[in-house]
Amino acid sequence: MLDPYLPRLLFIPLLFTSLAMAAERGPAVPDHPAERIAEDVYVIHGPLGVPSVENQGFINNPGFVIGRDGVIVIDPGSSVQTGEMVLRQIRKLSDLPVVAVFNTHIHGDHWLANQAIRDAYPDAKIFGHEEMRRLVEQGEGKAFLATLMRMTEGAVAGTVEVPPDHSAAQGDELVLGGVTLRIHYEAKAHSHSDIMIELPQQKVLFLGDNVMNRRMGRMDHGTFGGNIAAIERALATPAEIFVPGHGKTGGREVPEIYLGYLTRLKGAVVRHYEEGLSDFEMSPLIIRSLSQFHDWVDFQRNVGRHISLAYLEVEAELF
Numbered sequence: 001m002l003d004p005y006l007p008r009l010l011f012i013p014l015l016f017t018s019l020a021m022a023a024e025r026g027p028a029v030p031d032h033p034a035e036r037i038a039e040d041v042y043v044i045h046g047p048l049g050v051p052s053v054e055n056q057g058f059i060n061n062p063g064f065v066i067g068r069d070g071v072i073v074i075d076p077g078s079s080v081q082t083g084e085m086v087l088r089q090i091r092k093l094s095d096l097p098v099v100a101v102f103n104t105h106i107h108g109d110h111w112l113a114n115q116a117i118r119d120a121y122p123d124a125k126i127f128g129h130e131e132m133r134r135l136v137e138q139g140e141g142k143a144f145l146a147t148l149m150r151m152t153e154g155a156v157a158g159t160v161e162v163p164p165d166h167s168a169a170q171g172d173e174l175v176l177g178g179v180t181l182r183i184h185y186e187a188k189a190h191s192h193s194d195i196m197i198e199l200p201q202q203k204v205l206f207l208g209d210n211v212m213n214r215r216m217g218r219m220d221h222g223t224f225g226g227n228i229a230a231i232e233r234a235l236a237t238p239a240e241i242f243v244p245g246h247g248k249t250g251g252r253e254v255p256e257i258y259l260g261y262l263t264r265l266k267g268a269v270v271r272h273y274e275e276g277l278s279d280f281e282m283s284p285l286i287i288r289s290l291s292q293f294h295d296w297v298d299f300q301r302n303v304g305r306h307i308s309l310a311y312l313e314v315e316a317e318l319f
């Protein structure tokens with residue numbers, strides 16, 4: 001007869017192994033400079049591309065605003081390590097506490113760093129659209145974290161999800177830390193959960209992933225029509241400085257060029273659809289017509305997928 005304690009004894013070393021793994025933490029993200037884009041407004045422009053061992057999953061544009069009574073952070077990044085790096089840059093410029101964090105949308109490369117802010121400033125309010133909060137409840141944050149762990153080979157280890165605890169909706173106007181913020185939302189844009197954050201005093205608009213600069217976006221969770229509407233909404237604001245989700249900050253040309261890509265691609269799909277072409281047949285024709293965008297990061301990797309998604313969208317719109 002087997003010793004009844006044997007299974008339990010076998011389990012003990014396994015338990016210690018998993019505890020040790022949970023305690024393991026990925027390496028610190030090296031400092032990236034915070035660039036001043038307007039009075040009291042800074043952006044840390046992350047590397048372009050997808051999460052990798054080399055970039056440790058840091059690929060987005062964390063922003064912050066230094067107000068009279070506190071600091072507001074927008075999209076602190078993908079991991080606890082990135083969030084800690086962002087806090088180090090903030091502390092070079094201000095001793096004020098972080099009083100609020102805004103998450104532009106559900107994709108974890110923008111918000112899984114909330115944990116670092118919450119650890120340092122437990123009273124900071126974290127804002128996101130209610131659709132984002134719903135998606136986190138459905139497990140989207142954990143799924144994204146697992147993908148990041150795989151793509152960075154564990155560089156983000158130690159990160160846990162800290163989702164928004166406050167909702168931000170279309171038309172909201174808030175004053176936090178002495179900073180005025182206005183929220184813009186367009187449903188079904190880049191991810192169905194995208195807010196854009198305007199700083200009316202500084203004439204700055206944080207676009208989230210509704211716009212990227214010289215980099216292809218992921219369209220699997222959004223729609224071309226909604227993304228186009230979101231950019232038109234952004235261009236209708238009085239903002240003069242536009243911060244994309246990835247890529248360099250600039251003027252109106254930043255959203256205008258990305259809008260040009262989306263409208264040209266969708267327009268071409270509609271035209272060829274009406275001619276009776278399949279997505280497979282129209283793909284090389286459209287890729288050739290988009291030659292001005294060929295040097296964008298990840299163009300070749302993503303353009304076929306974009307055409308297929310736009311094709312499905314056009315088909316659904318006609319039925």
Ligand SMILES: [Zn+2]
Pocket residue numbers: 105107190191209218
């Ligand atoms: Zn995104």
